[in-house]
Amino acid sequence: xxxxxxxxxxxxxxxxxxxxxxxxxxxxxxxxxxxxxxxxxxxxxxxxxxxxxxxxxxxxxxxxxxxxxxxxxxxxxxxxxxxxxxxxxxxxxxxxxxxxxxxxxxxxxxxxx
Amino acid sequence: xxxxxxxxxxxxxxxxxxxxxxxxxxxxxxxxxxxxxxxxxxxxxxxxxxxxxxxxxxxxxxxxxxxxxxxxxxxxxxxxxxxxxxxxxxxxxxxxxxxxxxxxxxxxxxxxxx
Numbered sequence: 663x664x665x666x667x668x669x670x671x672x673x674x675x676x677x678x679x680x681x682x683x684x685x686x687x688x689x690x691x692x693x694x695x696x697x698x699x700x701x702x703x704x705x706x707x708x709x710x711x712x713x714x715x716x717x718x719x720x721x722x723x724x725x726x727x728x729x730x731x732x733x734x735x736x737x738x739x740x741x742x743x744x745x746x747x748x749x750x751x752x753x754x755x756x757x758x759x760x761x762x763x764x765x766x767x768x769x770x771x772x773x774x775x
Numbered sequence: 776x777x778x779x780x781x782x783x784x785x786x787x788x789x790x791x792x793x794x795x796x797x798x799x800x801x802x803x804x805x806x807x808x809x810x811x812x813x814x815x816x817x818x819x820x821x822x823x824x825x826x827x828x829x830x831x832x833x834x835x836x837x838x839x840x841x842x843x844x845x846x847x848x849x850x851x852x853x854x855x856x857x858x859x860x861x862x863x864x865x866x867x868x869x870x871x872x873x874x875x876x877x878x879x880x881x882x883x884x885x886x887x888x889x
Binding site: 703707708765 | 808863875876883
């Protein structure tokens with residue numbers, strides 16, 4: 663599975679846009695990019711997924727360049743409650759449609775007033 | 776409410792005493808997985824299942840067993856727990872849906888083996 667590299671930590675202030683970039687140089691053709699959010703002592707929460715170009719939902723946007731070797735999670739107008747660890751994962755789609763997930767170390771986002 | 780339920784939330788046990796952590800999902804999902812989370816090592820996949828009676832090893836399967844006799848349940852079994860299995864464990868599930876690869880995670884089980 664493609665190894666992912668993210669910044670260990672980022673700081674921001676309320677109301678700002680936060681962009682977290684993830685590198686996945688060895689991504690394969692049948693790999694999807696997914697992002698999760700995790701609060702302390704809670705299970706990760708799925709945020710967004712993408713294969714290429716741009717994807718947007720009610721929580722975030724995901725930008726993926728044509729070569730797919732990186733992706734950027736964009737969180738618009740963050741608030742204190744967005745303080746969490748964000749994981750970029752490359753999901754390998756296995757035969758039969760199942761996928762194997764490998765979590766990296768994640769990015770600790772801290773939002774301040 | 777759609778959810779993945781793990782029990783117990785907290786467990787302290789002694790070395791060698793067999794234990795089972797239960798996981799149940801009410802979303803009729805085909806895929807289920809177990810992870811452990813340790814400081815500095817992140818989340819690592821232990822086992823996963825693609826459907827009833829279909830399971831496979833993840834990245835760190837040693838010392839663990841799983842079974843998938845029913846679609847909704849995916850218990851994690853530690854036949855002879857050791858202190859290095861002290862960790863925070865998460866169960867997760869997702870549907871066999873090629874348009875959605877996001878997993879739903881449980882709230883976690885904090886296991887301490889002394």
